[in-house]
Amino acid sequence: MTLGRNxxxxxxxxxxxxxxxxxxxxxxxxxLQHLSHTSFHAILLFAQPRLFSLSEPSSRLCSELxxxxxxxxxxxxxxxxxxxxxGGESFLPPxxxxxxxxxxxxxxxxxxxxxxxxxxxxxxxxxxxxxDATMGIDIRHNKDRKVRRKEPKSQDIYLRLLVKLYRFxxxxxxxxxxxxxxxxxxxxxxxxxxxxxxxxxxxxxxxGRENKTAVVVGTVTDDVRIQxxxxxKICALRVTQGARRRILKSxxxxxxxxxxxxxxxxxxxxxxxxxxxxARQVYRHFGKAPGTPHSHTKPYVRSKGRKFERARGRRASxxxxx
Numbered sequence: 382m383t384l385g386r387n388x389x390x391x392x393x394x395x396x397x398x399x400x401x402x403x404x405x406x407x408x409x410x411x412x413l414q415h416l417s418h419t420s421f422h423a424i425l426l427f428a429q430p431r432l433f434s435l436s437e438p439s440s441r442l443c444s445e446l447x448x449x450x451x452x453x454x455x456x457x458x459x460x461x462x463x464x465x466x467x468g469g470e471s472f473l474p475p476x477x478x479x480x481x482x483x484x485x486x487x488x489x490x491x492x493x494x495x496x497x498x499x500x501x502x503x504x505x506x507x508x509x510x511x512x513d514a515t516m517g518i519d520i521r522h523n524k525d526r527k528v529r530r531k532e533p534k535s536q537d538i539y540l541r542l543l544v545k546l547y548r549f550x551x552x553x554x555x556x557x558x559x560x561x562x563x564x565x566x567x568x569x570x571x572x573x574x575x576x577x578x579x580x581x582x583x584x585x586x587x588x589g590r591e592n593k594t595a596v597v598v599g600t601v602t603d604d605v606r607i608q609x610x611x612x613x614k615i616c617a618l619r620v621t622q623g624a625r626r627r628i629l630k631s632x633x634x635x636x637x638x639x640x641x642x643x644x645x646x647x648x649x650x651x652x653x654x655x656x657x658x659x660a661r662q663v664y665r666h667f668g669k670a671p672g673t674p675h676s677h678t679k680p681y682v683r684s685k686g687r688k689f690e691r692a693r694g695r696r697a698s699x700x701x702x703x
Contacts, residue, residue: 540566575599
């Protein structure tokens with residue numbers, strides 16, 4: 382910031398110490414084109430006096446400066462001539478502001494482009510009052526990737542044949558149903574939880590789902606609490622032996638996914654269902670630490686009794702109580 386110290390003194394230099402400084406060798410068309418693509422807040426241009434005159438400025442320079450000023454969020458200032466002829470009090474050094482109050486205003490060529498006088502043959506300086514105008518950070522992209530499955534982990538040949546079938550259907554039919562089926566065929570077993578017959582019956586009793594096919598990308602299990610099973614039409618990856626026997630006994634139908642692709646290639650007349658993903662016992666141990674106030678998390682304790690996890694934190698007589 383040598384320029385700031387020479388022109389404005391120590392106080393002004395400290396005030397503008399956070400400004401960014403870019404130095405260009407001369408005022409050329411390429412520099413102005415680069416200037417039009419930047420986002421400087423305030424720009425001060427210093428050029429040699431022999432390039433342009435104050436009375437007859439170049440029309441091309443005016444247009445390029447005007448374009449550059451509109452590309453920025455601040456104003457573009459061009460200085461040419463002697464320092465004693467500066468026209469704006471806010472741009473004068475502190476020791477000259479009171480002496481030059483009666484100086485004429487600078488010539489205005491556009492709403493955002495001002496031409497001043499400066500004698501010194503200086504190169505072009507670009508100041509930015511915003512610290513983040515041209516600064517940036519280098520981001521490491523070597524770890525960038527989208528973590529999602531593109532094929533199943535399983536080596537089951539029948540599952541992979543279904544993937545090949547529904548990959549074709551998703552591409553050629555462009556139906557969302559086939560894309561969802563393909564995505565669920567990729568999923569792990571924890572993300573394909575089993576669906577009980579009781580939940581299946583409850584979901585298919587909703588309005589508008591009569592005589593439709595229930596599609597489950599997973600396993601359909603039996604529920605002995607259900608006494609009677611209505612007539613159902615199901616397509617699933619797997620149906621347990623007990624559930625299969627009861628569904629077929631009630632006059633229902635069980636389909637495979639290749640049969641479903643023949644009957645409903647776009648998923649028409651189907652209801653896509655899935656089991657509860659958070660029904661696993663492991664989810665009972667997740668959450669606020671067990672023993673703390675308002676916590677309902679299941680602890681990992683060997684046994685429940687007088688001698689197991691009954692000391693500090695559990696009662697006030699043993700140090701503290703949570």
